[in-house]
Every structure is written in structure tokens, then in C-alpha cells.
Amino acid sequence: xxxxxxxxxxxxxxxxxxxxxxxxxxxxxxxxxxxxxxxxxxxxxxxxxxxxxxxxxxxxxxxxxxxxxxxxxxxxxxxxxxxxxxxxxxxxxxxxxxxxxxxxxxxxxxxxxxxxxxxxxxxxxxxxxxxxxxxxxxxxxxxxxxxxxxxxxxxxxxxxxxxxxxxxxxxxxxxxxxxxxxxxx
Numbered sequence: 001x002x003x004x005x006x007x008x009x010x011x012x013x014x015x016x017x018x019x020x021x022x023x024x025x026x027x028x029x030x031x032x033x034x035x036x037x038x039x040x041x042x043x044x045x046x047x048x049x050x051x052x053x054x055x056x057x058x059x060x061x062x063x064x065x066x067x068x069x070x071x072x073x074x075x076x077x078x079x080x081x082x083x084x085x086x087x088x089x090x091x092x093x094x095x096x097x098x099x100x101x102x103x104x105x106x107x108x109x110x111x112x113x114x115x116x117x118x119x120x121x122x123x124x125x126x127x128x129x130x131x132x133x134x135x136x137x138x139x140x141x142x143x144x145x146x147x148x149x150x151x152x153x154x155x156x157x158x159x160x161x162x163x164x165x166x167x168x169x170x171x172x173x174x175x176x177x178x179x180x181x182x183x184x185x
Contacts, residue, residue, distance in 0.1 A: 011083030022060030
């Protein structure tokens with residue numbers, strides 16, 4: 001029973017103090033479950049992030065479900081997803097109740113203006129960490145950069161980019177298996 005409370009509390013804390021969406025929570029989550037608790041290794045964490053991002057839905061909830069399931073099955077995924085979603089629900093409920101009264105307040109406007117650059121940094125940090133963990137180097141950086149440009153600039157559907165990446169990965173794997181040099185004895 002203690003592990004369920006720990007799972008809930010970790011995701012509740014991260015959900016409560018993460019501004020900027022699911023990507024901003026990733027470094028905090030990685031530190032807690034990979035480095036501090038050692039419940040999941042770094043490679044499995046990256047794989048779960050790839051699955052969470054590929055699945056429909058919000059990455060924060062998807063990640064919490066995958067992590068919870070990996071650690072304690074279906075009950076773990078229920079506990080982690082509740083822990084992740086509950087703070088946002090409560091905060092949004094409170095903000096919605098008060099926002100109509102304060103939305104034109106100059107101090108509130110300035111606070112939101114100040115938060116925006118910090119949120120960009122919170123999103124950039126996990127991207128950098130994920131790139132290092134996924135072994136993105138100067139030799140293969142064209143793949144994520146190209147994918148980002150296709151989606152962001154040319155408005156290509158992410159589904160098409162993911163499908164192309166799958167086909168490209170399979171093709172590269174087949175090519176490597178045919179052209180790999182046998183190991184020397």
C-alpha cells in the first residue's frame with residue numbers, strides 16, 4: 001500500500017508544480033522515478049516517453065499511465081494518473097472561479113508575462129535531456145530537426161512524420177543487417 005501512496009504523491013507533486021504542460025514535467029519525473037527511486041531505468045523511461053507521445057491524449061497523463069503500469073500494473077496506472085490530473089483539475093477550478101474577477105488586473109497580466117519565458121526553458125530542458133538519452137548527435141540531428149520543421153513549418157501531420165520515421169527505421173535496420181561487417185574473431 002505504501003508504494004501506491006508514493007506513486008500518487010510523486011505525480012501529485014509534479015502535477016501541482018509543473019507549469020507549461022507535460023513536457024515541463026519530464027525532467028522532474030525522470031529525476032524522481034529513474035534517479036531517486038530507481039523504479040525504471042533511463043532507457044525504459046525514454047521508450048515510455050516515445051509511447052506516451054505517440055498515443056492519443058495528453059503526454060502528462062499518458063506518461064503517468066505508462067509509469068504506473070510499469071511499476072504496479074493497472075492499479076498503479078490508476079493511482080499515477082489520478083495523482084497527475086488532480087492538481088491541475090483543482091488549480092483550474094480555483095482559477096476559473098477567480099479569473100473573471102482578476103483577468104484585467106495589471107499585476108496578474110505581468111505575472112503571466114513573466115511566466116512565459118520560464119515555461120519555454122522548462123520545455124527546452126527535457127528536450128535537451130531526451131536528445132542526449134536518445135543518442136542524438138551532430139551526425140543524426142537532421143532527423144529530429146527535419147521532423148520538427150516538417151510539422152512546425154510545413155504543417156505536415158505528425159502521423160505522417162511518425163509513419164515515415166517507422167518506415168525509415170525499419171529500412172535502415174534492414175540495410176544495416178545486410179551491409180554490416182561480420183565480427184572479427
